[in-house]
């Protein structure tokens with residue numbers, strides 16, 4: 001199944017770029033306290049741990065899981081499958097997501113955390129597929145902007161598999 005996978009980003013390139021993102025994030029937060037880093041399961045697990053280890057800022061870590069479904073009028077909706085445990089009211093939230101595609105997940109999460117009275121919400125994504133955007137959402141930090149290809153590895157899955165491939169690959173159909 002993964003034999004035809006081509007390399008998009010090698011492990012070293014991923015780590016180098018994450019190091020740069022960590023630096024940007026650190027420069028912004030400085031020694032601020034009351035920062036809650038929220039990782040979007042399952043895809044962002046790999047990115048989250050590498051990013052956090054490279055950061056000098058010391059946030060609280062929490063996780064959230066979303067799921068997409070078709071709502072009424074056949075529009076795609078995002079629901080919360082596993083919620084955060086932390087009280088984020090009055091706190092600065094940094095959402096860590098693997099990829100922004102249509103933008104629906106991150107739009108939903110921005111609204112969701114804003115309703116929980118977060119003081120500020122920022123978003124960091126490892127990958128961005130700008131061609132695929134359907135809804136408008138502001139992302140603060142982007143690792144790599146990529147063409148419209150389906151990626152697998154480094155947390156990205158196809159039907160739940162391939163997340164533990166150490167590099168980011170794609171299928172060239």
Ligand code: IMP
Pocket residue numbers: 043097098099100101102103104105106149150151152156157158
């Ligand atoms: P969005 O809500 O459409 O922006 O979708 C975001 C979610 O779609 C991500 O969290 C991923 O789980 C998934 N996704 C989008 N593109 C890819 C891909 O190329 N490979 C694997 N998962 C993807």
Ligand code: MG
Pocket residue numbers: 040041042043044098
């Ligand atoms: Mg995801």
